[in-house]
Every structure is written in structure tokens, then in C-alpha cells.
Amino acid sequence: MANDIRQSTIGTLNLKIIPFIVICYFVANLDKTNISIAALQMNADLGLTTSMYGFGVGVFYISYILFEVPSNVIMTHVGARVWIARILITWGIVSSLMAFVQSPTQLYIMRFMLGWAEAGFAPGIIYYLSCWFPKSNRARAMSFFYMGSVTASMIGMPLSGAILGMSGIGGLMGWRWLFLIEGFPAVVLGIMALRCLPDRPANAKWLPDDQKKWLQQQLAQEQAAEHGHQRPRLRTAFTSPLVGVLSLIWFLQAFGTIGLTLFMPMIISSMHVANSNFAIGALSGAPFAIACIAMYWNGRHSDRHQERAWHMGAPLLLAGLCMGAVLVSSNAIVAYLCLSLAVGLVFALTPVFWATTTERLSGITSAAAIALINTLANGVGLGLPPLLGQIKDATQSYDYGLMVVAGALLLGGVICVAMFGPHRRHPETRARKYPQPLKSPAN
Secondary structure (H helix, E strand, C coil): CHHHHHHHHHHHHHHHCHHHHHHHHHHHHHHHHCHHHHHHHHHHHHCCCHHHHHHHHHHHHHHHHHHHHHHHHHHHHHCHHHHHHHHHHHHHHHHHHHHHCCCHHHHHHHHHHHHHHHCCHHHHHHHHHHCCCCHHHHHHHHHHHHHHHHHHHHHHHHHHHHHHHHCCHHHCCHHHHHHHHHHHHHHHHHHHHHHHCCCCHHHCCCCCHHHHHHHHHHHHHHHHHHHCCCCCCCCHHHHCHHHHHHHHHHHHHHHHHHHHHHHHHHHHHHHCCCCCHHHHHHHHHCHHHHHHHHHHHHHHHHHHHCCCHHHHHHHHHHHHHHHHHHHHCCCHHHHHHHHHHHHHHHHHCHHHHHHHHHHHCCHHHHHHHHHHHHHHHHHHHHHHHHHHHHHHHHHCCCHHHHHHHHHHHHHHHHHHHHHHCHHHCCHHHHHHHCCCCCCCCCC
16 A cells, blocks of 8 residues: 555656656756857857857856855745746746847856856755655656756757758847747746646645645655754755765766766867767767666666665766777777767766755755755856866867866766765665665556
8 A cells, every 4th residue: 555655646746747847957958058059150250269168158157156055045935936937037038138149248248147047946956856756766856857957968959050050040140049049948937837836745736635645744754764853954054074075076077067068069079070060969969868868777776776875986987987088089989989978977876966965964954055066066167168168279179178077077986985885874774764665667
């Protein structure tokens, strides 16, 4: 009976919550990363060097960093439904307005505004999922959420490359059409969020009473078992050594997710494996198909085997080795395949990382910590793109920049295993932290 109610409840959550937030995150990353495809035309049109482009990419993260923690704290007070809707609507408007910039300075201003508008969305959704999904299903839920991110690159990059071909229609360059078209869906989704995202299980009209009762009891029991009678505090997020270690790991993996994603089309163009903008876009999106598979498999495998450390560390270690293979390979096709595999592996740890984080933290502590971890990692977005641009302008190659990325990924993998491996925890504690997940034909 308990397994039946668990299975039916998780199935309802997967149907009612996951598809909508996946679509939202798809659009979020489309609007954040479409500048990498736009750069194929925009840089020449606005007179941007690679260094200037890197600075324009990085400006986004200044405002994102400044406003991310406050955004998540506000969400815990006003509710996820209203706050996520606000984020979606404002960033959609700003993204579309980027179509009308006329100078590098205007581009920098609009990228800053986009970071302000989007701040808090990803950590807000992560916190939101932790309020709905029990621990034994959380990594898989996180994997579905992040599939929206990688699908945005997998589908969005070829789509964006095709939109570049609209140059001349209405007197606009293709990159302007790109921003104008791809910003609009976020506004529509923001309006829909007011109807589709209840703040908590108690407010879900589509959740049957028996499922609602079971879910609320399950989440309450897990929180009590993990944190006892301690009240979650905001300051804990800023003083906890655990949050510091998690922040460092997420910071190092961001060298791969941010550095590779925002420079992927230009890196592939430099490999001379494609000639047209559409082909470059298609090749830029293909590695994210691997990322989708890797995230789902790794999250599911981690839940089933009740293990987190190696499911975080191994993907980073292997990704670092793949990046090394890119650097030493003299064959462009082999280098591209290694780069694709590295992208997939970097994203593979994502659902497991956030499942680990939300298992160990709760309440306002969790909301603030998630935002803080994400904020510190976004410091990579502030510094790495300008650095990669400067290295490329100085050496006419991306090799030295990719060496930095490879080193960061290897270090992150070592820290994951060292800090969260089985030797760090008594077996009884481990069994308590990761209860046996539901096993069903659907899983």
C-alpha cells in the first residue's frame, strides 16, 4: 500500500510539475546562451573583438551574482508561483529588447539587465523541487529539470543558427531577429506560471487528498530526521563549512558548463569541421544530447545505489581527461568527439550535486545556500569568458583556455570524492540519509 501511494504520488508530480519547469529552464538557457550563436554575426556588426565579446558575456554575471541570494530569500516570503512568474516575464522583455542594441556599450547594459532579471531562477527552481520531491526521487527530478538546460543548447543552437538566416527580413540582421523571437516565450511562460505552479503541496488542487497527505508527511519526516528540532537559519548558509565545500565544487564544474557552452560555436568554428552557421549550430547542439542521457542515467543510478560522492566526482574527472584529449588530438573529428563527451560528463553530476545539497540543508537555509552556491559559481561566468577571449586574441588559439578548464574539472572531481566519499560517513548515517528508492517498472 505504501509503495502504491508513493508511486502514484511521484507519478502525479512528474506529470504536473516537471514538464512545465523543464520548458521554463529550456527558455531560460536559450535566452542566456543564444548570444554565443548571435556572435557569429553580431561581433562583426557591432565591431566586437573576442575579448569584448567575452566581457559582454561576463557582464550578465555581475548582476546575476548581486541579486541571486536576495531573489531566493524573497521567494521564500512571497511564494514560488509569484516570484518565478516575475522572473520569467522580466527577462523575456529584456532579452527581446537586446535586438535593438546599436553599440558595445548598449550590449553590456542589456546583458547586465538580463542578469538582474533572471537572478534567482535556477536556484529558486531547485529549492522549489526540494519542497515537493522526497529524497529518494530527488536526483531524478533534478535531472529532468536540468534537461531543460541542455535541451536548450541541443535544440536551440541549431534553431538559432537557422534564425541567423533571416538577415534582411524587415531590414534587420539575423542576430537581431534571434533575440527578438527567442525572448517572447519567457513572457508567455511567466503568465502561465501563475496558474501552473502552486507554492506547496497543500495548495495543489490537482493532488488527490491521499497523495497530498502522504507527501506532506513524507517531507516532514525527512526534514525532522535530517535536522531534528533545529530551526533553519539564514546565517547558517553563510557560515557552514559544508556550504563552502559545495560552493567550491560547483565553482569548479562551472568552468565546464559556462566556459564550454558560451564559447562552443566559436571553438567548433576554429576546428574547421563545419562551414555554415547552421552546421556550426547543429554541431554545437549535439554534445548536449549526450548531456541529457548522462544526467538522467547518473541521477537515476545515484538514487538506486544510494551513493553520491562518485556520482559527482567521476564525471568531473572523466570530463577533465576528455578535455586533455581535445588538446593533444591532431584530428579535428576526434577532438570534436572528445569535446562532446566532456560536455556530457560535466552536466552528468548536476542532478546528484543538487540532490546532495538539498538533502543536507532545509528551509530558508537551503534556499539561501542554493543561491549562494550558484552565485559563487557564476563568478566563473564573470571572469572566465573575458579570460578566454583575451587568450584567444593573444594566441589565436583556444588551447590555453581549454587547459584551464581541464585543470578545474579534474580538481573538482578529486574534491568530490575526498569530501563526500564513504570514508567520510558512518554506514548507519549513510543508510539514514539515503533511504531505499522506489523500484517500479516505470523507473
